[in-house]
Amino acid sequence: MLTRHVFNYGLVYLRLQKPSNKAFDQLPSTRWAAEGRGVWIQCSFETEVEIEELGIGFHAPERNYSFHLQTSLDGANWSAPAKLESQSRSGVVTYKIIPRQARLLRITVFGSDANDWANIHTIHIPGITSVSYTHLTLPTSDLV
Secondary structure: OOOEEEEEEEOEOOOEEEOHHHHOOOOOOOOEEEEOOOEEEEEEEEEEEEEEEEEEEEOOOOOOEEEEEEEEOOOOOEOOOEEEEOOOOOOEEEEEEEEEEEEEEEEEEEEEOOOOEEEEEEEEOOOEEEOOOOOEOOOHHHOO
């Protein structure tokens, strides 16, 4: 079996509260957190991969988080979002999507039933291991 790697992962968001690499370290004691509906975290792959499921663990599992999953081959054209909810499930929950080829994966979080925070402790993509990390911060004028 060929092991594929996350080439780089990061987050574009002004007020980063917890770094994005914490979502990929597979440790439930750490997390990526950011405030605001529509904040996102994304990773890129060194080669094109097929994604049909991924595991996501939310830090406060008693809350119901609303989020979208999108993929892209070029960073300019994104798939129609798979609209999902955590449904207050604990642990790392597997979410199945229509299989799609990707060089990039983006998870956009729209807060929970309690507040506008995104809190992800684990993002696991079967067959993929993370190897590097990039964090980007843009000035407010560059945020859409």
